[in-house]
Amino acid sequence: MGLPLAVTARIGAYTVKKELSGQRYPLVLMLEPLFRCNLACPGCGKIDYPDPILNQRLSVQQCMDAIDECGAPAVSIAGGEPLLHKDMPKIVEGYLAKKKFVILCTNALLLKKKIDDYKPSPFFTWSIHLDGDQAMHDHAVDLAGTYDVAVEAINLAKSKGFRVQVNCTVFEGADPDRLAAFFDEMERLGVEITLSPGYAYERASDQEHFLTRERTKTFFREVFAKGDGAKKWKFTNSPLFLDFLAGNRSYQCTPWSMPLRTIFGWQKPCYLLGEGYVKTFKELMEDTEWDKYGVGKYEKCGDCMVHCGFEGTAAAEGVRRPLEFMKIGRKGVRTSGPMAKDIDLSQARPADDVYSTHVERELARIKASKPSAGKHVVQAD
DSSP states (O other): OOOOHHHHHHHHHHHHHHHHHTSOOOSEEEEOSOOOOSOOOTTOSSSOSOHHHHTBOOOHHHHHHHHHHHOOSEEEEOSSOGGGSTTHHHHHHHHHHTTOEEEEEEOSTTHHHHGGGSOOOTTEEEEEEOOSSHHHHHHHHTOTTHHHHHHHHHHHHHHTTOEEEEEEEEOTTOOHHHHHHHHHHHHHHTOEEEEEEOOOOTTOSOOSSOOOHHHHHHHHHHHHHTTTTTTTSOBSSOHHHHHHHTTSOOOOOOGGGSOEEETTEEEEEOSSOEEEEESSHHHHHHHSOGGGOSTTTBGGGTTOOOHHHHHHHHHHHHHHOHHHHHHHHHHOOOOSSOOOOOOOOTTOBOOOOOHHHHHHHHHHHHHHSOTTOTTSSBOOO
């Protein structure tokens, strides 16, 4: 399927220009305009906030300001469940008017009800959450029947002319044969796959089923070997990122490439770690001590190989080494032989516990706000 030419050209030109500048730059704005969800997935670190925080929403204007601040050519809207936000159609329309590529992530439980609020566009994609086949996915989200709802939503969206992809997070205990068969089914449905290993959110209720670094590499080698080096399937991920998952490349993350804006503000240092928040994107870029974070630098980052941290690294290498990018795309991912030497983890600084601090601050702010202060974020669904 691939991205439409207009989208590819716009994002490509932006990336080349930024790479030539030699400065840090965002590639995709990760937007979480609410944390509220209609599922309670055990591996999620977003849904365990107190109700006063779960009731908060970013306004349409705040969402527009976020993309204007960072200037990224694409935005991935997640949560929580974005379709619970009553102004989501306006938010999507606002981004499309700015010629941004919009990926709207959803568990699909509300998609049938809400789909006519949206219009197909080359710059708009539904990203349906599917963590494997029926048994795998229903177990991951802890609710039977969600896989069937998602597949029905995929077929409905495609029938109405929308671009559709699936977002697949892989957890410890997944079976390579079953995951490969799931990829075959997604190929049959005609959708691309955004692939990532599960990351252990420190607040997630289930801490036992996240992939370690070594397990990630051996697991994806097994899976990709069943798909001709992953060439059999269509991924939204860069071929270089898939090569990294298989242990053939050693990457440091670029956390600023996919900055996160939430109801708390801009999250430091990345989408996965909440180590503090700032009010502006400028503060995020200039005040974050980037060198303190990353594989081998910080204990919490040790097992992370997630796309939101490393896809930006792969994209930058693809710009600098286009022949390497094309070679992996043509030949596929190597699934045997020695792996690349990985980063030493022994000198990483200990993890800090900062979760309670920003939660307490936000609760105090909500309590101090008057009911008339709806300008900030409170709204009814």
